[in-house]
Amino acid sequence: MAKTAMRDAVFNKYSGRCSYCGCDITKKDFQVDHLIPKAFWESTIKNKFKVPAFLRHLTIDDVAHFDNLMPTCRVCNKWKSAHSLELFRTELQEQIKRLNDYSSNYRMAKKYNLISEQPKEIEFYFETYNQ
Numbered sequence: 001m002a003k004t005a006m007r008d009a010v011f012n013k014y015s016g017r018c019s020y021c022g023c024d025i026t027k028k029d030f031q032v033d034h035l036i037p038k039a040f041w042e043s044t045i046k047n048k049f050k051v052p053a054f055l056r057h058l059t060i061d062d063v064a065h066f067d068n069l070m071p072t073c074r075v076c077n078k079w080k081s082a083h084s085l086e087l088f089r090t091e092l093q094e095q096i097k098r099l100n101d102y103s104s105n106y107r108m109a110k111k112y113n114l115i116s117e118q119p120k121e122i123e124f125y126f127e128t129y130n131q
Helices: 003-012 038-047 074-080 085-093 095-102 104-111
Strands: 031-034 069-072
Touching (some): 003 069, 031 074, 074 085, 085 095, 095 104
16 A cells, blocks of 8 residues: 555545544544554564463564554654553543642642543543444
């Protein structure tokens, strides 16, 4: 598949939404993320360590396979970086604790009920998406 056609297919994978947070993305600004990062591809695939069920068919040579490519907004792609999906999930779940520990602005806004915390398990958009 040509690079432009692959990029269009990745964009359309979740109907123009970020595969992680679910926000609307545009063709111009979206980014393509490797669900299993390139840096850890070989060891992850070889050892089948924390490989999501829908990617277990991939081989060492499939790092750029369509199934491993995810449409993302810039913010999610920057935050996920080269993290595994589970580490990204953990990092997101730690945000409320970090804000309480390190941000006086956040604590002040919380004190005056400007912020309502809603701790929950992180579920990515692609995990709930029904085509």
